[in-house]
Amino acid sequence: MKRLVLLGGGHAHVFVLQALAQEPLPGVETVLVTPYERQVYSGMVPGVVAGHYAVDEAVIPLLPLVRQARVRRLLTSAVGLDAQARRVRLADGNVLDYDVLSVATGAVADRGAIPGAREHALFVRPAEQFLQLMQRLRALCADRPLDIVVIGGGAAGFELALGLSHALGEGAVATGSAGGSRVALVTGGGDPLSNYPAGVVARGLRALKRQRVTVLRSPCIGIEPGAVILEQGTRVACDAPVVALGAAAAAWLQGSGLALDERGFIATGSTLQSTSHPHVFAAGDVASRADAPHAKSGVYAVRAGPALALNLRRLLTGGELLPHLPQQRTLNLLSCGDRHAIASWGRWSAEGRWVWRWKDRIDRAFIARFSVPGPAASGSPADPPW
Ligand SMILES: Cc1cc2nc3c(=O)[nH]c(=O)nc-3n(C[C@H](O)[C@H](O)[C@H](O)COP(=O)(O)OP(=O)(O)OC[C@H]3O[C@@H](n4cnc5c(N)ncnc54)[C@H](O)[C@@H]3O)c2cc1C
Structure with missing residues (x-):
């Protein structure tokens, strides 16, 4: 009996679990290692923060998927990997040998990026902990x-600032909720959404003004109790610093023997296999593709899911592995807190309440796709999110 180990219940792995439920892998024992019972769908996190969704509406429960796929689940996390020996070290002290490994553990917050952040800030990753902190x-x-x-x-910072302002900010007073708090967004330098086309940046700035979010165009160089420190030493009063900076690679990948990119993410080729160890696959934020450096976000993690499921099956049971080619352009939907959203596709953009309803339908359909029993469990595909 061969063993397939899936690390993380990430966006790509929920597709693998669903594929296994639809068509089991003969002669293969599959084990899922996940620290949490559920997978938070990050696309809906700003909506949870804004108060549009309950947490349960924005998560995929993993246990029903695991049961349906006849997969063994270990409620722990990987803390070490020896790719040569094909062995994973787990946080509960056990080790797990594998024939084939698939890693979809995402990225981690770089807690040391800003002095004082580790001690005083709330981090958006892991999403499970962030949602608990939001309740507090x-x-x-x-x-x-x-x-x-x-x-x-x-x-992420843009959507969260607007969600926080909607739920807790000055504008929220009118709705009678816990309002009146002041929300500011520190961009690191220029305008927010600087990697988006100018039209989206302009729409974003209007949304921030409408929602009374103060934009501070400066890097944050430190966090202290009661204040964040900006460049040139400007102190900004702050009771709750929320860090939504770019993500880093998990430290346990160092020393695994796997080829990593310069930032420590797993280097993979077009078939999603590690460039150094073909029995290791990686997808989503944990993976890095030299041929597709743009492919880093939830949308790409989701889109890689079906290809990952197919290639894992083929490696284990025979057949040619197929390349997965990430799209150059994707539809981006940014929620603006007040049931208003901005859509963009390349240089095209639009906004309104209708965009929010569009995003809401897509997001809810994604979660529904993985509810068991559900339409997708009986084989009808839904559009991928984002
Ligand atoms: C607030 C916010 C909003 C976002 N909105 C969007 C959006 O609208 N569109 C978009 O494209 N992207 C969005 N992103 C980015 C998106 O969240 C990520 O690109 C996406 O989550 C990557 O998916 P993943 O499956 O690779 O990793 P993750 O979603 O991080 O999933 C990784 C899983 O692995 C588990 N895990 C972690 N470490 C271990 C370990 N050592 N062992 C075992 N399991 C482990 C985790 O618990 C988690 O379940 C957003 C991010 C944030 C923070």
């Missing part, structure tokens, strides 16, 4: 309005 923040804001500073001008 909400409770604190019910006692008194706070100064909240989101650090990171990318899509």
